């Protein structure tokens with residue numbers, strides 16, 4: 373009988389061939405020093421480089437390393453979800469592949485977990501080697517998100533965190549498509565604590581989060597935790613139509629009681645531009661929500677796996693097959 377796994381480490385990877393070996397070695401050193409059973413679940417998010425091949429090599433010589441290989445790129449948050457789905461530890465750690473989150477912090481997280489916390493998230497005290505633009509937009513985003521949502525999402529945290537099994541189970545039950553895992557963890561409640569750390573520079577390669585993906589994540593975060601934009605849209609619409617109505621009265625009065633009615637197409641154009649712009653952007657807000665409703669109603673699986681390596685009897689999927697059939701199952 374195999375010992376149950378104490379710690380699962382989930383590492384999402386998208387074109388990370390330059391960092392995997394080093395990340396694996398550092399993770400292994402840290403995890404071995406912990407003196408507990410562990411597994412490392414690498415999720416290959418449709419990389420176009422040698423990422424999967426390198427992980428396969430590692431898997432062949434180290435059975436504690438597992439690979440979930442996606443059929444294509446599904447995005448970071450989905451890759452992390454797949455890693456959690458496939459992890460069987462008493463605790464689960466999410467960490468980036470690029471060593472920006474130092475693996476050594478995992479030891480502090482485990483210590484906090486032992487004190488009785490269910491979620492221990494890493495709080496970034498300083499971010500090295502990231503552009504001024506990324507830092508300011510990130511800071512603005514976390515604050516905007518806080519002001520928009522009723523869920524208490526801690527500022528300046530990423531997905532680097534340790535979770536108890538029960539939190540992981542709660543999260544794997546949430547199959548929504550627009551995923552903002554930090555928010556979902558906060559939403560789930562449980563006893564949370566933080567450990568502070570300095571976010572290092574990316575070890576090698578460049579960011580896999582271009583502005584486009586960052587914007588998408590921010591939109592997912594706001595739309596899945598807040599309907600405030602819809603309310604703001606409504607209030608704005610109301611204020612504008614009230615303003616428009618007042619202006620209409622002014623114009624009518626001018627027409628009937630004075631003879632200063634100017635040809636005035638300037639004001640007309642100005643108003644029509646302004647109102648059209650606002651109407652269109654409000655429609656855009658609606659569209660963001662409706663698009664997400666549409667995506668959810670399709671009910672597709674969150675990701676497709678093309679291959680799995682090193683998942684043996686202790687893996688969840690396989691365990692299901694070997695579990696005895698319950699008494700009520702018609703036998």
Ligand code: UDP
Pocket residue numbers: 383384385386387388417445446447448451467468469470472578579580581
């Ligand atoms: N990542 C992924 N799929 C993607 C983009 C990124 O799995 O589509 C992974 C990436 O390999 C890394 C983590 O997500 O392990 C964080 O990405 P990155 O370090 O590029 O983001 P940044 O730290 O610059 O925000």
Ligand code: MG
Pocket residue numbers: 468470472574579
């Ligand atoms: Mg990074």
